[in-house]
Amino acid sequence: MASTIGLDLGNVPSLDLMTELLRRMKCSSKPDKRLILVGPPGSGKGTQSPFIKDEYCLCHLATGDMLRAAVSAKTPLGIKAKEAMDKGELVSDDLVVGIIDEAIKKPSCQKGFILDGFPRTVVQAQKLDEMLEKQGTKIDKVLDFAIDDAILEERITGRWMHPASGRSYHTKFAPPKVPGIDDVTGEPLIQRKDDNAEVLKSRLEAFHRQTQPVIDYYVQKGIVNKLHADKPAKEVAAEIQKALS
Ligand code: ADP
Numbered sequence: 001m002a003s004t005i006g007l008d009l010g011n012v013p014s015l016d017l018m019t020e021l022l023r024r025m026k027c028s029s030k031p032d033k034r035l036i037l038v039g040p041p042g043s044g045k046g047t048q049s050p051f052i053k054d055e056y057c058l059c060h061l062a063t064g065d066m067l068r069a070a071v072s073a074k075t076p077l078g079i080k081a082k083e084a085m086d087k088g089e090l091v092s093d094d095l096v097v098g099i100i101d102e103a104i105k106k107p108s109c110q111k112g113f114i115l116d117g118f119p120r121t122v123v124q125a126q127k128l129d130e131m132l133e134k135q136g137t138k139i140d141k142v143l144d145f146a147i148d149d150a151i152l153e154e155r156i157t158g159r160w161m162h163p164a165s166g167r168s169y170h171t172k173f174a175p176p177k178v179p180g181i182d183d184v185t186g187e188p189l190i191q192r193k194d195d196n197a198e199v200l201k202s203r204l205e206a207f208h209r210q211t212q213p214v215i216d217y218y219v220q221k222g223i224v225n226k227l228h229a230d231k232p233a234k235e236v237a238a239e240i241q242k243a244l245s
Pocket residue numbers: 039040041042043044045046047048155156158159160168169170171173174229230231232233234236
């Protein structure tokens with residue numbers, strides 16, 4: 001059986017088809033959700049996103065992951081973003097707003113989305129509101145990953161990533177089954193160039209100066225849930241489940 005988009009379903013294994021069918025049936029009964037995860041680098045946004053994504057059938061849009069992919073592919077966007085990223089500064093609002101504007105229209109975001117690392121400035125938040133207003137939608141909830149700066153150096157310097165999926169591990173808190181290897185694909189893990197104590201200082205400075213006002217922007221709209229992001233990952237996941245139910 002050949003579909004109009006050129007995918008030969010006859011070659012897709014039955015188990016994969018059944019799994020996808022069951023996923024779609026489960027998703028059809030879920031309410032739409034448009035979420036923002038906000039917090040400093042290392043607060044656990046990327047760790048918690050896959051659970052929320054699977055539970056509510058959302059797409060996960062992490063601007064940091066998208067920008068890193070553009071940098072490694074040396075696209076015009078990546079070339080423009082690289083210098084600021086290496087220094088731990090924010091890239092320009094126009095660059096990231098453009099990425100998100102395009103991404104939220106994708107079919108995988110039909111039931112809603114998790115924005116991870118966006119918006120990071122009040123201008124980005126305002127532009128996002130404008131985008132959503134055009135679609136007749138709005139942000140439902142903002143999860144604030146509240147955590148003390150002092151905890152973040154150990155989290156950031158011990159982090160290992162699987163670049164293709166954005167999965168993160170930690171040498172002490174979330175080690176992979178085999179050191180240096182992704183549990184799911186068996187591919188090598190990497191350490192991010194900006195995951196060091198020196199660049200972390202600039203990233204935290206950018207968070208407090210430019211992103212903290214974003215949290216205040218959404219507090220005024222009454223849609224922020226504050227999490228204890230310093231707790232173990234399972235406890236944070238339970239807090240999120242409660243906040244979203
Ligand atoms: P973010 O996406 O907010 O930058 P991550 O989810 O990548 O942060 O987490 C940063 C590092 O801390 C990772 O190495 C991750 O495994 C680890 N980590 C995440 N949540 C916790 C937690 N609650 N307790 C301890 N370590 C955590």
